[in-house]
Amino acid sequence: MAGVSALYHLQEYDKEAKITLFEKEAVLGGNATTVAIKNTKGEICTVDAGPQYFADQAWEDYLDFIEKTIGKEEIKYESVGGSLVIRQVYEENAIIATPLNGKMRGEKLGNLLKFKKLNEEAHRLYKEADKHSGLTIEAWVASLNFDEDYKQQIVYPFLGSSLGVSVHDIRKMSAVDIVKLFAFRKPKMSDKFHIMQEGMGTIIQKIGASVKNPNVTIHTSALVHDVLLKENTYLVTYHKNGKSVTEEFDFVIMAVHANTAAKILASDLAFKSISNTLKTFPYFEAKIVIHNDDSFVHHKKPAFLNIFTDKEHNIVSSTMNLDLISPRLKGIYKSWMNTEDAEKVRKQNKLLYETVFYHPMITVEFVENLKILHHQIDNFAPNFCIIGGWSEGLETQNSAVLSGKRALEIYKRFKQQH
Structure with a gap:
């Protein structure tokens, strides 16, 4: 959800930006995985294997995001x-x-x-x-x-x-x-x-489809394994269809968990301090x-x-x-x-x-290290950030949407400087 949220908010702000989203799974969703199974009557129904529910007063950003993208009337719950x-x-x-x-x-x-x-x-x-x-x-x-x-x-x-x-x-x-x-x-x-009757994962897939346009490319089954700094740009290498592909980007948003981000950044010593902090999150x-x-x-x-x-x-x-x-x-x-x-x-x-x-594991040390990580990223480069529900503290669909908004604020500062 964090990556889709960032994609939507950046595209709304900068209509001319060419944006590429990489998803390692076959469909969008991340932890919000919806599966089709049979109930005891033998009927097919959808069930969320990941996040299961939402509630009033705590998921307002999430619900507002759905309203802006596909419309809340699309949700049957x-x-x-x-x-x-x-x-x-x-x-x-x-x-x-x-x-x-x-x-x-x-x-x-x-x-x-x-x-x-x-x-x-x-x-x-x-x-x-x-x-x-x-x-x-x-x-x-x-x-x-x-x-x-x-x-x-x-x-x-x-x-x-x-x-x-x-x-x-x-x-x-x-x-x-x-x-x-x-x-x-x-x-x-x-x-x-x-x-949600359709499942949270299905909703994310619908949102992804709604934001696609000629300036937006979404690669599924595309596992990113390297991000390298090249002067003021980044080389992103990913696997797709059995091939390794490298593309160059002006701005990078990593909407992944801390342990995954640490592995992706491990090849470049420029990210050493950030990578070391990422490894501290249990x-x-x-x-x-x-x-x-x-x-x-x-x-x-x-x-x-x-x-x-x-x-x-x-x-x-x-x-x-x-x-x-x-x-x-x-x-x-x-x-x-x-x-x-x-x-x-x-x-x-x-x-x-x-x-x-x-x-x-949201320990007290986790919260303190998160502050350190945000400070390191803010001082690393204006065109790089790491987001995800976990980066806002507790991981929910709502915090994932909020992290996408945070990516937009970083992108705005980058655009103002260029």
Whole structure:
């Protein structure tokens, strides 16, 4: 999305610019991968393997971008209320089950009031982010007025599953960035999330098609492996159709993850300091499995998000029950799970699709190194930048659009100097 956003904004600003976009995959989309699978009725339906939903108040730049490109009327979406169940793998009863569609389900009122308080505290942190830079999730949770069992059994698994990481890893994350995932609206406001019927990946492909013109070239299945500085221009080398091709450009925008950017820039010593900083950003592996194994969801108390933990309260799996969204998604579940469980699902012939995504771990050090990276790029050259949702902090479709706008501001300064 970041590359498509940059393409659109630059083209709108400079109609005469000749722009080339390189996409390593066969279609545009990046992590926003939409796949076609069969539901339990045998009907073909589309499901997002990557980013799944958007919500009011936190995706406004993303929605505005869609309106400006293909028009929001092109989007058909379904909505689902936020609901949560946490249970241990070997226990039938849930540790906590939040209301479903506003209806209580026999949950202890004390647990629900504490969960409401957690969301209120997260929203306060979200609104006062500038005051709490450098605060880790572990330090923030320690400051909350909950008993230790509640923190270990409910708070940490919930926070870990919000990003798709382990409880061990979530402790090190930047608190002000992690709460952006769920605390962007006041607790009393609607908890609805919206899911695009066509899928977020399909929407990006439509946007890409809408911005094509004689001055825009989009190369798919084109893997860039080198960017070299040549005086005031850049030589970009990529592989396509089994051939290595090099082209020269006046301005380069790298809309890739930090680890990929480091590899692409490694051949040129001119980028050494930038490349070294890029290597400092830690990543984690998220195994996404779309399947129809209902043992990964709670049956007595259905919920959109089902978090299963072990006896030490570590996350074993985190599953979205897509069945609750729409009849077209009947019997379809999307899980973050370990390799062992994925293999069990496969052997039972219940695996529909699987993939692995690599996401940046937004630690406090990550945030500080991001400031260093931006400073290095600003002082490197006026015709070069690195963007992506991760470069704005937390990675979402909305932050990816924002990073495209940032690329435009850098391009504007470049044009003013030339």
